[in-house]
Amino acid sequence: MKRYLLLQIVILIVLFSTDFSQAGYRETFEKEFMLSPWSIAKGETSACIQCHTSDDMGPEMHEITRQWKDSWHAKNNISCHDCHGGAPEDASMSMMHQRGFKGSPQDSDIPEFCGSCHIAILDNYLKSGHGKTFCDAAEGPSCVTCHGSHNIQQANMDIINEQLCSQCHTYERAKEMKQALFIVENKLSSVEESLAHLQMLGINVDDQEKSFFRTHLEFRALFHSIDVEAVRVKSSDYTQKLEIIESKIDDSFNKLAYRRNFSAYLFLLFIGLSIVVFLLSKSYEQK
Numbered sequence: 404m405k406r407y408l409l410l411q412i413v414i415l416i417v418l419f420s421t422d423f424s425q426a427g428y429r430e431t432f433e434k435e436f437m438l439s440p441w442s443i444a445k446g447e448t449s450a451c452i453q454c455h456t457s458d459d460m461g462p463e464m465h466e467i468t469r470q471w472k473d474s475w476h477a478k479n480n481i482s483c484h485d486c487h488g489g490a491p492e493d494a495s496m497s498m499m500h501q502r503g504f505k506g507s508p509q510d511s512d513i514p515e516f517c518g519s520c521h522i523a524i525l526d527n528y529l530k531s532g533h534g535k536t537f538c539d540a541a542e543g544p545s546c547v548t549c550h551g552s553h554n555i556q557q558a559n560m561d562i563i564n565e566q567l568c569s570q571c572h573t574y575e576r577a578k579e580m581k582q583a584l585f586i587v588e589n590k591l592s593s594v595e596e597s598l599a600h601l602q603m604l605g606i607n608v609d610d611q612e613k614s615f616f617r618t619h620l621e622f623r624a625l626f627h628s629i630d631v632e633a634v635r636v637k638s639s640d641y642t643q644k645l646e647i648i649e650s651k652i653d654d655s656f657n658k659l660a661y662r663r664n665f666s667a668y669l670f671l672l673f674i675g676l677s678i679v680v681f682l683l684s685k686s687y688e689q690k
């Protein structure tokens with residue numbers, strides 16, 4: 404009897420534990436490539452922040468640190484020295500040029516300043532009407548015109564609004580751009596939700612996540628080309644790519660339902676069998 408019970412337990416454990424995924428691709432990617440090289444270890448204090456928030460500093464300086472603390476960069480461990488350079492561990496030397504301190508960027512240097520990390524975006528921006536006008540004629544928006552500098556938040560389409568985008572031209576073209584982005588943006592959120600749901604259920608979605616992540620990054624750099632026609636053409640490409648990912652996600656949901664039914668079926672089968680074995684052994688003992 405004991406042996407049958409043990410066998411059942413082992414089989415059930417195997418059935419329920421297959422396909423449980425490890426940490427998501429995105430987290431791993433960010434840990435390995437995005438954050439570690441730039442930042443001082445968590446918990447270490449930065450001399451930049453200590454001195455810039457000391458009583459000797461005027462209110463504008465305090466305001467800069469306050470804004471940075473609420474920013475998406477701060478949440479992702481991108482600190483003062485990651486943008487401005489310098490030595491955050493050494494208060495007396497921290498703003499020396501010999502220690503890599505770059506100071507505050509000149510207006511004209513801002514695209515390169517931000518683009519040292521956001522490479523694909525810089526590339527699209529420099530080729531765009533915005534980038535060209537900014538570099539050639541010192542007009543046109545730079546990164547900080549649209550994103551700010553110390554209070555930068557996660558980007559989304561709400562940045563495209565009449566107040567910002569009608570400063571230099573009519574809002575019409577901006578609105579067309581927003582419409583072109585809208586369809587893909589919506590699909591991206593629905594795929595992201597499904598992936599998160601599957602992951603919560605313990606399904607391995609690494610492959611889908613990888614292609615989703617790649618598509619997402621490519622797509623989100625695209626805005627900076629400000630080329631409405633190109634965005635329209637690419638949008639249909641991305642919609643197709645996302646539909647392929649979606650159909651794989653549907654497969655996973657179907658498999659999941661099947662596996663659940665199948666496990667329940669096996670479970671009942673084993674219960675049935677053990678009752679039979681139990682009854683047989685009883686009747687054998689009685690003989």
Ligand code: HEC
Pocket residue numbers: 450451452454455483484487488489490491493494495497498506507
């Ligand atoms: C011991 C105090 C102290 C420390 C440490 C310190 N700063 Fe400063 N920082 C100042 C003062 C004072 C000013 C304003 C006067 C000036 O421009 O020199 C300033 C100005 C700046 C400016 C503006 C300079 C410009 O070109 O307009 C930047 C950017 C800056 N600090 C970044 C940093 C960074 C990044 C670190 C850490 C690597 C850091 N600071 C560490 C005191 C400090």
Ligand code: HEC
Pocket residue numbers: 451452455464467468471476481482483484485486487507508513516547552553555
């Ligand atoms: C994402 C990159 C980034 C980070 C992180 C960052 N800065 Fe800056 N900082 C800039 C840019 C860009 C400017 C140029 C001026 C502007 O456009 O606001 C600037 C300007 C400054 C200035 C000069 C302000 C002026 O009015 O001349 C100071 C001082 C400064 N930063 C301090 C800091 C301190 C202190 C931190 C950390 C708490 C910090 N920065 C973090 C990008 C950054």
Ligand code: HEC
Pocket residue numbers: 514517518521524525528533544545546547548549550558559560562563584588620622623624626627
């Ligand atoms: C004319 C305004 C504008 C300018 C100029 C601009 N951006 Fe953006 N940026 C946006 C908008 C709008 C989005 C959101 C696009 C979307 O949701 O599809 C965005 C998205 C982003 C993102 C998020 C995309 C991702 O891949 O996660 C980053 C990072 C970014 N911008 C950095 C930059 C940098 C760096 C520069 C300068 C080289 C810059 N931006 C110039 C408006 C601008």
Ligand code: HEC
Pocket residue numbers: 437438441475476479481485486516517518519520521546547550551552555556557558559
């Ligand atoms: C030292 C590298 C570095 C520099 C320099 C830098 N960033 Fe970032 N930025 C990051 C990282 C890391 C993230 C967080 C990961 C992510 O969300 O993509 C981020 C996130 C962002 C986001 C939000 C992206 C999203 O997911 O919606 C925007 C917008 C952005 N940065 C704009 C800028 C602008 C504008 C500048 C220049 C003022 C700048 N960054 C300078 C590394 C950097």
Ligand code: HEC
Pocket residue numbers: 532533536542543544545548549562563564567568569570571572576577578580629630631
């Ligand atoms: C600081 C001024 C400035 C701001 C702010 C600005 N733009 Fe522009 N924009 C320009 C200039 C200059 C051009 C013209 C480049 C050219 O001649 O092709 C342009 C061109 C464009 C074009 C291409 C127009 C065409 O006919 O091909 C689009 C699309 C666009 N901007 C969208 C936006 C959006 C969206 C925003 C807000 C997030 C924005 N712009 C904010 C200066 C600005």
